[in-house]
Amino acid sequence: MPELPEVEIFKQYIDSTSLHKKIVNVDLTTPSLLGKITKEQLIEVLKNQKFEKTDRYGKHLLVGLDHELYLWLILHFGMSGNLEYFKESSDKPKYTKLLIEFENGYHLAYINIRKLGEINLSKNITDFIKAKDLGPDVLQISYQKFRAIISSRRGTIKYTLMNQHIMAGIGNVYADEILFQTAINPETKANEIAEKKREELYDNMKKILKKAIEAGAEFGGLPDWFLISHRANNGRCPKCNTKLKQIKVSGRTTYYCPNRQPKKK
DNA sequence: CGTGGCTCCTGGCGGC
DNA sequence: TGCCGCCAGGAGCCAC
Numbered sequence: 001m002p003e004l005p006e007v008e009i010f011k012q013y014i015d016s017t018s019l020h021k022k023i024v025n026v027d028l029t030t031p032s033l034l035g036k037i038t039k040e041q042l043i044e045v046l047k048n049q050k051f052e053k054t055d056r057y058g059k060h061l062l063v064g065l066d067h068e069l070y071l072w073l074i075l076h077f078g079m080s081g082n083l084e085y086f087k088e089s090s091d092k093p094k095y096t097k098l099l100i101e102f103e104n105g106y107h108l109a110y111i112n113i114r115k116l117g118e119i120n121l122s123k124n125i126t127d128f129i130k131a132k133d134l135g136p137d138v139l140q141i142s143y144q145k146f147r148a149i150i151s152s153r154r155g156t157i158k159y160t161l162m163n164q165h166i167m168a169g170i171g172n173v174y175a176d177e178i179l180f181q182t183a184i185n186p187e188t189k190a191n192e193i194a195e196k197k198r199e200e201l202y203d204n205m206k207k208i209l210k211k212a213i214e215a216g217a218e219f220g221g222l223p224d225w226f227l228i229s230h231r232a233n234n235g236r237c238p239k240c241n242t243k244l245k246q247i248k249v250s251g252r253t254t255y256y257c258p259n260r261q262p263k264k265k
Numbered sequence: 266c267g268t269g270g271c272t273c274c275t276g277g278c279g280g281c
Numbered sequence: 282t283g284c285c286g287c288c289a290g291g292a293g294c295c296a297c
Binding site: 253 | 289292
Binding site: 032078079080095112113114115116153154155156159248250251 | 275
């Protein structure tokens with residue numbers, strides 16, 4: 001349930017399973033997931049082509065094709081998207097929405113229980129990002145730019161980190177994690193964060209996302225001092241054992257340690 | 266510009 | 282055991 005680390009793992013998964021193989025069949029069962037393209041277009045573009053390269057921007061997975069009209073298949077995973085590469089048709093995962101069959105008989109499934117995702121095609125990634133109005137990718141962003149954004153935003157820091165139009169890649173869970181590790185209260189106004197804290201926030205943001213990628217984006221593989229495995233109703237702070245608080249910020253469930261991340265007056 | 270509410274979907278879980 | 286309401290790692294839209 002994909003934020004940046006999960007999507008990065010999906011990218012690696014495509015790299016290790018699905019590149020340079022001719023696509024012989026495409027089946028799309030849920031056209032409502034399509035962006036500004038039709039089912040016929042998608043099938044026509046993919047069929048007889050190969051995936052040649054991959055990239056990632058924020059929470060979007062970009063799969064490069066060798067097609068003269070559409071060079072990129074773009075997958076967004078919503079809250080419940082996943083990928084699976086498998087051989088036998090009978091092993092097709094439940095909730096497969098897009099199924100791609102390769103010449104070698106293997107299949108790649110885009111799975112999505114809830115239909116909150118998107119399948120798209122684009123000739124040009126820069127145009128796509130512009131059309132979606134996405135902010136800079138959080139693993140690419142320079143401190144200079146990060147600083148300019150944070151110091152000019154009047155909304156809460158959690159909202160600022162999570163809003164894909166401001167910066168792209170962070171979702172609810174990692175926003176909480178990054179603020180926890182930096183000891184910032186999630187409701188702090190972004191522009192009220194002091195210089196030193198802001199630098200620390202930037203470093204932690206990158207560090208945490210990279211660590212999550214190294215762990216395969218599996219929550220279980222992350223160190224115990226991460227907040228992630230303690231996100232629960234009776235969870236306790238892994239650093240000071242204080243009972244975690246659960247509140248809503250920007251409508252999203254938020255956990256934080258009231259002792260280490262106190263609200264500033 | 267920011268916030269809160271509603272909507273799209275569907276499965277899983279806690280409560281009665 | 283069964284049903285119900287609520288929640289969820291996303292995000293667009295709209296009113297204020």
